[in-house]
Amino acid sequence: MFEEKIMSHAISTHDADGPLMAHGSVLQTGITNGKIATWLFLGSEVMFFTGLIGAYIVLRFGQTTWVDPSSHEFPLAIPLTAANTFLLICSSVTLVWGLQSIQQGKRAKGNLGLLLTTLFGACFVGVQAFEYYSLWNGMHHPPFRPNSDLFGSCFYVMTGFHGFHVLVGVIALAVLTVMGYRGHFNEKKYAPVELTGLYWHFVDLVWIILFAIVYLM
Amino acid sequence: MAHKHEHAVPLWTLFLLLLAFTAAEVGFYEIWVHSNQHAMETGGVPFMPKVAMVLVLLFVLTLPKALIVLVYFMHLKFEKLLIVGLAVLPFVMVGIAILPNLSDTLALKSRAYNHPTVAIGDYAHAPTAGDGSGEHGHSDAHEATPAQTQESTDSY
Structure with missing residues (x-):
């Protein structure tokens, strides 16, 4: 009885054919289950990454010695990583563009947006893999590995977990791209793109902060 | 979105x-x-x-x-x-969790975690600053001598 009341309230306050119903069932709040679940998941991710960043801050400022980012011995390539940051920002923009296109019924543009986002994301992972390879093998500096010092441990843990999240996002986006080209999404059915987009933007957000904290300080 | x-x-x-x-x-x-x-x-x-x-x-x-x-x-x-x-909410929660931990930074400064780990009783084999035996490039300049490491361990 109570559930019927909730559903009737939800349906009466929202168009049954509207985007909310396209996301699956609707809660009394007028927010879809999928969106609530995604934000709860992202909340746990915020705490996970902030735990890592917090540990880094405590360790970084609690040390008497630390590799100086402005010295010639600093192993990280900032121009390369800045370019990688640019790639990730581009991927967020193309994803928003793709989603807006799908919502407006422009499926071809929407699919192109998804494809570009996947490619940008894959490029980011590729550049990060190259960066790891060059650091590990000491192509420009002495080898820089997780056991080099505290900065090495922190660097590989934080960027490694972030890179893993990007890889998962790229796989999800690749699946969505295939689904898009098979005609699964339209102006009424786009929830998977929207929810995966939330995850992807979060990954972008984390990188913006990691780039400043790990590479520039 | x-x-x-x-x-x-x-x-x-x-x-x-x-x-x-x-x-x-x-x-x-x-x-x-x-x-x-x-x-x-x-x-x-x-x-x-x-x-x-x-x-x-x-x-x-x-x-x-x-x-x-x-x-x-x-x-x-x-x-x-x-x-x-x-x-x-998660940002607020982690802020509350991290801020008290920042007080640990003062305690950490008095220790020397950023040096190669030396097992207790193995000081004779520990690398010394400037002997070139360190394998980690830029961190070599900061390596502790056995005496310094002993002192650091004693501070616990």
């Missing part, structure tokens, strides 16, 4: 803003680095203390980028209060 088309975000404006902030971030950092290197060579000081550079970098150049992504790309500006609360 957008439920209705009137919630469409000004995509290209935001893209250019993010691009400008990233370029400013890297440019500002590079200028400070050159200033710092010049200061070290001439015995002067950089145009801005490092702590000020870090604060500018974080709060003037990085935070706006993060907010643009959070507010516009993740569409928080157009979401219901419940979603906004779900998004903001």
